[in-house]
Amino acid sequence: MTVNRGNAMNIDSSIYVVGENTLIGVAIHRALERAGYCKTFSEKGEDLKNVSQIDRLFRERKPEFVFLAAGKTGGIAANIKYPADLMLDNLLIACNIIECARRYNVKKLLYLASSCSYPRDCAQPMKEEALLTGLLEPTNVAYAVAKIAGIKLCQAYKSQYGSNFIVGIPANAFGPGDDFSEEDSHVVAALIRKMHEAKVNDRKQVEVWGTGNPQREFIFVDDLADACLFIMDNYDTPEPINLGSGMAFSIRDLAEAIREVVGFNGSIVYDTSKPDGMPIKSLDNSKIRDLGWSPYFSLREGLAITYNWYRKEY
């Protein structure tokens, strides 16, 4: 029997997870399947930047709920090297998906923004109201502007058409399926790779970028996916909502934690010629906690699962 919970997803709702290969998209699929949702799908080779392909997909598959977890991402170096690619990809995908969701009367859409949408010198932990109150971090301004455009587009559709499009702002996600490339990855994947390679090649030291002082809030991707399902069912207002874990650490502490999980016994050196990026990014999670959601995995557990996955895959 189908249970009707107002705006909530039903077990047989048609659910489209946009981003078939992304870290977060894959984790949302896993979470939906685990929870028993039986009609979930992603694009099958369609180009998300091609509006006629996306229009056809919506017309044929008729999704009722959409998780928008697509768009190019990358760590600090990728943001410096490819600002145009990152910006264009994210803008086009947001425009195409959000407009098709309106055209085909999607009941509800969740757009995933990024914590780099907050101003560089934001008061910490960052509250949702702080968006657009100051200048952005220069190393990721192009990507951040694209993400802010996506947030504002959801709000504009809500205001003009009454569309139930909501926005989640995730902390820095990591987990199985992450990009482990040498230069373009985010810090967790990069340090797992560097320390693993140093261990197996018997190297004595590993280089960590920057001063080690910046602080980041990390969320294990299965917790993030769980938070996405939770707000799809329990949050209906156009103001963004932070999706964090409360686990804020300095890069130095993160590097030590990864060293232990990987079992690397050499030393860690800091290359201060590399950029630090935003000094602190930590989210105020009171909104989602007050609704009744909290994360399950500790940083250590998340790192161990991610490292096991990395060892099997690489």
Ligand code: GFB
């Ligand atoms: O993960 P990350 O690239 O993302 O870097 P951001 C976080 C911090 O780790 C920075 C330091 O201070 C880096 O300098 N770090 C140390 C390293 N060693 C490494 C390394 O080997 N690789 C990497 N990548 N970092 C991105 C944004 O910023 O975060 C994006 O550029 C996006 O726009 C994403 O929002 C979530 O948190 O600095």
